[in-house]
Amino acid sequence: MSMTVFQAMNGATFAALLFIVASGFTLIFGLMRIVNLAHGALYLMGGYFGLVVAHRTDSFTLALAAAALAVAAIGFGTYTLLLRFVGGNVLRQVLLTLGLALVLDDLALVIWGGDAFTVPIPEALRGPVQVGSLVYPKYRLFLLLFSVAVFIGLALLLRHTRLGALIRAGVDDAEMVDAMGIDIQRVFVYTFMLGAALAGIGGVLGGAFLTLYPTADSDILVFSLAVVIIGGRGSLAGTAIGSLFVGMLATFGQVWFPELAYFVIFGPMALLLAFRPLGLFGRTA
């Protein structure tokens, strides 16, 4: 029994990480219709940046902030120098972001080598904590709380700020936002930077318990894709539920059917899409 609870907690905390990464992915996908295949690479870069800053400053908070800023800057460059010029052409966007992912991956390999690293976490988050009869790592609980804070922060941004209203309107009909006198490209840039920053933050948080290694980005990318497809693009609630779905299936799948771990996620996903092609919370444009 306690083993099942323990696995459920692992599923929930993995879902928390997926939510942070995939919420950035879904913002970009939902608003700009860009399937950013470099999102996993942004996660990895964030992790490595965080690793460097954490080692230099001994501050996990600074590592998170630096990773968010640095990866947002990469996002800014990616959008303004590359993606802006292939707007509307899905194949070019996919190839461009895939190419960028390969470049960033190789860059990481050159700089940090092929070894696995773990981002050091502060003393206060190390060790276990006892909740009733369950003994559980403090850091993973922190991750759960952090993801709830990210959810609330994003929900407030989307519901109660003008930028949020513009992002929601842009998800519905970007061309019409532009025809109202609002520079939609600026909204796109801010959103791309925000989405990238979330990937960067995810990289630091994930790098502290999943370790960082050169192909870690493709794993997280595949899971993020599944989350967004299940939840429906551009939906925060959908991303939260999709994350929980994928996080739980990935964790329990690995324990119960290790040889079918991927099928356990993608089998139900295919079934769901057969009945709801736009995902749980997806809407037609």
Added chain:
Amino acid sequence: MLEITNLHAAYGDAQVLRGVSMRVDKGRIVALLGRNGMGKTTLIRSVMGMTPPHVRQGSVTFQGQELRGLRPHEIAQRHIGLVPQGRRLFASLTVTEHLTMLGRAARHRSQWSVARLFELFPRLGERRQHRGHQLSGGERQMLAVARALTQNPELLLMDEPSEGLAPVMVQHLERTVLELRQLGYAILLVEQNLYSALAVADEAYILETGSIVHHAPVDALRHDRPTMHRFLGV
């Protein structure tokens, strides 16, 4: 005010507008009539700088300034409001959010505060927390007009505003359009509903396979049965 000269526009290889010239002056309602697929919406999209279509030749000036080559938001910022075909409201935004999308500074400059828009359209005031997709057809059209007014436009481009509306709502819309003209607005009204267009417009252009084939004051057109029959099928 708005002057379109020899405008050619195409979707890929398909030429849709072939040398369209027309003008809309301040305080005038100009109807653009024509059957389905003649290029009316293409003309509106070309004026707004929306792509596709691609404008190949010609010019569009507003108050003497060339609009060609500008992006849609730059054109809208020159005080041109769009009420698009099919309304194109934002499904996830409330009525109030639709009317407060522009920045505070732009809203401050506009003569259309949210309160004044709710005076013009009291029904919207009652539905201020409803989302776009929760409104009736008539309310949606009111919101599409109100949203365009938030831009403090001097020219309104209205694409098939009476489409899908009950007769009583069409009459309400016609009254609104006439009120706006009294306030000095220039309105380019694209309509398939000929009778609605004739009820409000001062002059009309008829578009046939991408070219203007007729231009006349509405009073004259109303009595010109052969032209109406030939180009509009009535």
